[in-house]
Amino acid sequence: MASSGPTDELAPQDSYLSTAEGHVLEVTDGGLFLDRTVFYARGGGQPGDVGTIAWDGGSVEIIDTVRKDGKPLHIVAEGSVLPDPGTPVEGTIDWDRRYLTMRTHTALHALSGVVYRDYGAKVTGGNMTPGEARMDFELDGISTEFGAEIQRKLNEELIKGYPTEIIVMAREIALQDPDLIRTKVNLIPEFVEEIRVVDIKGLDRQADGGTHVRSTLEVGRIAVVKTESKGKANKRMRIRVEGGN
Numbered sequence: 001m002a003s004s005g006p007t008d009e010l011a012p013q014d015s016y017l018s019t020a021e022g023h024v025l026e027v028t029d030g031g032l033f034l035d036r037t038v039f040y041a042r043g044g045g046q047p048g049d050v051g052t053i054a055w056d057g058g059s060v061e062i063i064d065t066v067r068k069d070g071k072p073l074h075i076v077a078e079g080s081v082l083p084d085p086g087t088p089v090e091g092t093i094d095w096d097r098r099y100l101t102m103r104t105h106t107a108l109h110a111l112s113g114v115v116y117r118d119y120g121a122k123v124t125g126g127n128m129t130p131g132e133a134r135m136d137f138e139l140d141g142i143s144t145e146f147g148a149e150i151q152r153k154l155n156e157e158l159i160k161g162y163p164t165e166i167i168v169m170a171r172e173i174a175l176q177d178p179d180l181i182r183t184k185v186n187l188i189p190e191f192v193e194e195i196r197v198v199d200i201k202g203l204d205r206q207a208d209g210g211t212h213v214r215s216t217l218e219v220g221r222i223a224v225v226k227t228e229s230k231g232k233a234n235k236r237m238r239i240r241v242e243g244g245n
């Protein structure tokens with residue numbers, strides 16, 4: 001069994017998978033590389049998955065997943081006993097945490113879509129944890145009242161149940177798409193020839209490798225919990241995902 005090679009990453013293909021079988025490719029730097037994995041590697045503002053990797057005779061807790069040498073590295077706690085390269089394994093993510101992250105991530109798309117549609121303001125930054133997130137906008141000003149208005153508009157949109165579609169398109173096509181230009185598709189490294197686009201039809205469309213829920217209905221309700229100025233043309237909103245789905 002080869003000790004290196006690519007990893008078949010299942011999360012971008014099917015966000016709703018919580019478990020998958022594979023083999024150990026390599027054991028290195030406090031973690032494992034697999035030939036096939038359900039774990040999402042931290043990136044694009046989305047945190048890496050946690051969970052367990054089990055094999056015949058043992059299992060190990062995965063405390064984070066990051067991208068290293070272009071592949072997901074499943075990080076383990078120091079002192080963990082690890083399987084040998086070639087060992088068949090089954091990976092299982094903490095699904096509750098991932099699903100909450102998917103709802104949070106989809107909420108950020110809806111937020112950026114509403115703010116651009118109604119105020120023409122672009123996103124300048126953002127980050128998320130499972131259930132909470134922040135996003136920065138090129139707005140001249142921000143206030144608690146503005147936050148409340150956004151919260152109302154956002155929840156009005158989410159409940160309409162916009163479907164989330166994943167489209168893979170050639171780089172040269174993506175570079176001509178106005179929505180993708182606005183969200184800086186040109187910053188994706190040139191060796192990436194196929195661009196994965198997340199299209200929440202009518203609300204938001206951008207190049208993105210993360211995991212999302214199938215419909216904005218699954219997001220639930222969003223609360224805008226804080227608004228603050230982070231400098232000229234850089235206004236921050238913090239949101240929290242609330243309620244069922």
Ligand SMILES: [Zn+2]
Nearest residue numbers: 105198208210
């Ligand atoms: Zn996304």
